[in-house]
Amino acid sequence: MxxxxxxxxxxxxxxxxxxxxxxxxxxxxxxxxxxxxxxxxxxxxxxxxxxxxxxxxxxxxxxxxxxxxxxxxxxxxxxxxxxxxxxxxxxxxxxxxxxxxxxxxFKVFDASKKEEYGYGVYDRVITNRDLEAWLSGGEDKRISAPKAIGFVHCVGSRDLKAGNSQCSKVCCTTAIKQAIEMKEKFPKAEIYCFYMDLRLFGKKYEDFYINAQRDFGVHFIRGRVSEVGETIDGRLQVKAEDTLSGKPLKVQVDNLVLMSGMVCxxxxxxxxxxxxxxxxxxxxxxxxxxxxxxxxxxxxxxxxxxxxxxxxxxxxxxxxxxxxxxxxxxxxxxx
Amino acid sequence: MIDRIPSGFNPFVIPFLVGMGFVFAYCIYALVKILLQLSFEDRKKFFLSLVNPKTAAKNIRDMFCDCLFHVKLWKRNPLLGYMHSSIAFGWFMLIVLGHIEVILFVPTRINLFYYPIFFNFFVAEADQTMKGSLLFFMMDFFLLVVLSGIALAMVKRVRSRLFGMRRTARPSLVNTIGLYALWAIFPLRLLAETFTAHISGGSFLTGPANWIFRQFLGNDLHYLPTWWAYSIVLGIFMCVLPFSRYMHIPAEMLLIPMRNAGLKIRNARKGLTRVQVFTCPNCGVCIDACPMSVSKENIKDCTVYLTRQIRRGNEKRIAEISDKCLLCGKCEALCQVGVQGPEIRIQQRAIRDYSIRQDFSDIAVNEVRKSHVVYFSGCMSQLVPSVGRSVESVLKKAGVEVEWMDRDGGLCCGRPMLTAGKTEEARSLVAKNTEMILSSGADTLVVSCPICYRMFVENYALPGVRVVHYSVYFDELVKAGRLHLTKSDLCYVYHDPCELGRGCGIYDEPRRLVGQSAAIAESDRCRKESICCGGSLGSLSLTFRQREKITRAALENLYASKADAIATACPLCKATLSRFSDRPVRDIAEIIDLQSR
Known part of the structure; x- marks a missing residue:
């Protein structure tokens, strides 16, 4: 044979x-x-x-x-x-x-290539993979009792500037999942998801999203993050635009999770x-x-x-x- | 030497006279028109510069070096330099020597200005003198020089690589006619002078050739048609000259004094722009220079095609070519005659009717704390935060008290608006920033982004404030002993950002800083030949895929140095290169921060 x-x-x-x-x-x-x-x-x-x-x-x-x-x-x-x-x-x-x-x-997109999001520059910026490792019981000094957490969708996906036009398909729902998981761990923390649009195509994904909003109070903000800065006390200042209200906004968070996409x-x-x-x-x-x-x-x-x-x-x-x-x-x- | 034809005229000179008259009339008309197109101040500046002995001397020197000897071409490629200077200088000498002959031997004919050109037809050699044979020798010698140049030009048509050019511009129809006429002029002159050499005398070239031809040509019936042919091709060449690339011959003689007078491009089509368009010799050096030409589809967007389309008045193509350009300035840096491709393009963008005008009047002005040294990081250093942080940290180590004026968001320097042709919008941003900087009472403005730096240098009036790029400032701090650098084991290759290098002429300070904190290697194409990273804000229409190709080409050039890492001094270059680089890309500020105490 x-x-x-x-x-x-x-x-x-x-x-x-x-x-x-x-x-x-x-x-x-x-x-x-x-x-x-x-x-x-x-x-x-x-x-x-x-x-x-x-x-x-x-x-x-x-x-x-x-x-x-x-x-x-x-x-x-x-x-x-x-x-x-x-x-x-x-x-x-x-x-x-x-x-x-x-x-x-595939390979996970190297988030440090999008330096405007501050991965590798600011301590408290992490990726979806870092967060999974921490959730699995790993140590991560960057995460300690956060009061506010931001999730940035589409990092290195649907981004021609980064050389990737493809949608990574899993990040929208992964962000929702991780937002729920963080909310379970830190019920008092405010959680913001910054997205271009949500692609919830699979079975039960839409329910999952409604669940995150209704039962966990996750905030979904339609608009890409333009830049991230660090405040004097080490928190992160996120600048974005809420395209639904048409206004620029600034949010301070303790951790920013970048949803690194899939690349070849x-x-x-x-x-x-x-x-x-x-x-x-x-x-x-x-x-x-x-x-x-x-x-x-x-x-x-x-x-x-x-x-x-x-x-x-x-x-x-x-x-x-x-x-x-x-x-x-x-x-x-x-x- | 005696006058052979009593009337001093033969009908064969008519084609030459027609061509010559046409060129003269056209050039005078164009000159007057262009001078009238200049603004009053520019015209005054231009005329004053002509009578200033210093600029006048520079004009004459430049005309000899650029128009006749083609010194820049020699530096670029000796064969290319020889080809151009042999034709230009050889032809010039033939005309000068022709006049000397007329003055010496038939001084009464000096008012007939075709005489020096067709001297050998109109005279007969009565007695041989040393003076005569020396002049004949020189005439033959320079004719040979020109012929060698023409032969090289023919070789260049098929094998441009021998002359250091990968690509050349595709000739248009009128250029082709001009080219073949030019190629025909000198062989025909050789033949014509050969056929009459037994009457008018000849030297080492025309003498023996005359003897050979006389062995099998029984009579003198063929020499008049040859002189006719010579005159006709001269006439054709001159008639197409104003419409072909050969217009660069007279136009460069106007461009040189205009440039030395310090005139700037202020109009999309008129004045200095028109002179530069005429001066473009269509050599195509800008095609190899252009970073966009890594994609074949972009080759027709190089400066040589811009000048051609402006002459044709093809508005659609002018707009396309003007929008696509990265404004990296490499074509301008390598241009042999000094055509300012980027500036001409910006002017084309400025005459466009944008339906939406941005209004910045209601943007609040930040309060800047009083400080001697103010740091302006600019948008790009905010998007590449490692740069701003490192600059701040280095300044702190050197004990410089600094106020970061746009740490929590500031105003754009205005250059992206300016390069997009939105001059008014740019001006309103300039005004706001000027107000902020002057209110701080600063005497030094440190800038980390070369795009902003160039804007501050060229378009801001900040009395009493020294604008300095951080690489120059850090270099001074090191020299003053306020910053101590240690060397790392890494080897960096330095990528020259367009706006800092070609734009502002800063090449050495960044290299010195890298050299003091690590080993440094050079890439093949560096300094003014550096390849744009592809991220430039200058282009309005390049797609990301096309940009990616440019970035990869720039990286290949840097990889060739075998360095471990890439250093640059521009946040936009860093962001663009690091997206596709297989090795670390660091801003010099980061390197200095790592290697300093």
Whole structure:
């Protein structure tokens, strides 16, 4: 039986491996980090049902136990060999694979590139990821009994100046989730969300938003933050415009959370070049067709799943991973 | 040497005379018109400068260096310099020597001004003298010089890279006619003088060539048609000259004294603008210079095409070209004749009818506390807060008591309005800021943003206040021993911000500061050739995708130095470069703050 290599051991790679195991294959997962789980593993809870992320990850890990997993390993070369792909890993292993699945995901936008928001300049400006780490029980000196917290939506997303035109899809609802979580921890704190518009497209997302307003008193302000300054006592002064009332406003907060978006994962660009895969304008991998062949690349035997082709939510990624497993199965059966 | 033709006339000189007369008439008409277009003050300034011995001497020197010897081109590329100066200076010498010949040998004909041009047709050599052969030798020599230049010009048409030019401007129809006429003039002159060399005498070039031709040409019937052809191409060249790029030959002789008189561009089409438009020789140096030309679609938006469209009066294209430009000033810095591309563009924007006019009259003026030193950070240093914080921290370390006049929000310096052509709006902002600064009683205004700095220097009148960019101020503090720097292990490459470098001529102080606090490397294109970061506020219509390409090109240039990090002295450059940079980008203020005690 031919080998199947899955590059990336996040939720996409793991779910695809789980389905391939069910179909009778023994896939090989190559993950560059030292543990499986990807970005989801560093998250605390997932919207809209506040599902603990660790629950998803540990379940996936348990079910893919029979697969071959290389963690802390990178694919350093890939080349076509008579209908198969020859891959070399940085631990010296080489694999001849009948099919390769790119589940290489995304990168979180580096918020310090938007210096006007002050990440890396002012101590109390943090990102959505920093906040998740703290919620998961991590230490963070920057957060201590805040009286007011601001959330800035669309940091590095839908921002041509930052080179990203795409919507990251998850940040609106993540901000709502984190606002609720902060309100639960600090019931007296005022919470402000600064947004361009709210994209609450998924099941129960709108309810979640109404919930945050009605039951938790989160303030939603339509308007982008123009700049952030620091007051003498170390608080943050946020300047924004409320475009609904048409007035500029200034708010002082103790923490400002930047909703860093998803951007393409450039660390795979060398591999992509070797495999001669097409790249889209936004830097993500280009599917053969955005309706019918989202999971197929321009090269036979190479498939995609998850956020490597564009921003996606966790359920979307899982659905794609399952479909990709089936695509690979069909390809190997017929090919 | 004797006069061969008693009447001193032959009909073949008519095409030349027509062309010459036309050029003269046109140039006089244009000169008068342009002088009338100048404002009264400018005209007075111009005429006074002509009689000022110092400027007059500079005018003559510049005309020789720029128009005849093309010194700037030699510095840019010796082959390009030789090509231009050989044609210009060689041709000039042919005309001068022709006059000397007429004065020496047929002084009665000096009033016929075609005589020096067609001297060899009208005379016969009666006796050989040293004087005559020396002049003939020099005539042949300079003809050879011009011919070598023409040969190089032909090579340049196909292989411009040999001359250090990646791209050249696409010639328009009238330019092509002028070009071929120019190319034909000198080979035809060689042939004409060769055919008559046995009558009028010749030297090392025309003499032997005459002998060779006479071996197989049995009679003298061919020489008159050749002189006709020579005269006709001269006539064609002069008739198309006012409508072609060759107008730069007479126009530059007006631009040089105007520039030395200190005139500024004040009108979108008239006066100095018109002279600069005429002076643009369409060489296309600005195409390679323009940072936008990394995208092929923007090549036709370089200054050479702006001057061309202004001559054609194509309003749509003039507006497009004027709006797209980043106003980085590189085309102006590298222009061989001194066409001020950015200033001409700003004037085009200023004549536009904006339907909405901003009104700043009701914006409150901040109270600025009395202080000797006032710091103006500007909008960009607020959006890139590390810059303002570092400047403040460094000043504190040096013991400078400073009042940050726009810490909690201030007023724009006005430059974005000015470059958008909204002169009135800019003026109202200037007035408000002036009031605030003067009320503080400050004697020094420290500015951290080069965009604001240039505005303060060029458009503010602040009596008794020294406006200084922080890089210059910090450099003085270090020299005075008030700031002590230690060297880090990092190696920085310094990116020259357009407004600070080309705009205000500050190149050395930032480098000195970086050099004292770290190792410093230079990129290939630095100082006045530095590439705009792509973030410039100057452009009104470039898309972010097009800007990204420019940013990446600027970064590639900086990466080539193999430095670990990039230093700059402009918050906008820092923000723009750091978006796409693979290595840290720091403002000099941050570096100094890290490395000082």
């Amino acid at each position: 031919k080998n199947i290599v899955i590059i990336g051991g996040g939720v996409a790679g793991m779910e695809a491996a789980r389905q391939l195991l069910a179909l009778g294959y023994t896939p090989i997962i190559v993950e560059k980090a030292n543990a499986l789980g990807g970005h989801v593993a560093s998250w605390y809870r997932l919207f809209p049902d506040m599902t603990p992320a660790s629950e998803i990850i540990s379940r996936l890990k348990k079910e893919i136990a029979p697969a071959n997993v290389f963690t802390g390993t990178k694919v350093i070369s890939i080349s076509r060999e008579k209908g198969d792909y020859s891959l070399t890993l940085d631990n010296g292993v080489s694999i001849l694979a009948g099919a390769v699945l790119f589940a290489t995901g 994962n450039q660390s795979v660009s060398e591999l992509v070049r070797q495999a001669r895969l097409d790249i889209d304008d936004d830097g993500f991998l280009r599917s053969r067709n955005n309706i019918f062949d989202i999971l197929e690349s321009n090269r036979p035997g190479i498939f995609y799943a998850g956020a490597c082709t564009g921003t996606k939510t966790v359920p979307e990624t899982l659905a794609e991973a399952r479909a990709a497993a089936l695509e690979i199965h069909n390809y190997l059966q017929n090919g």
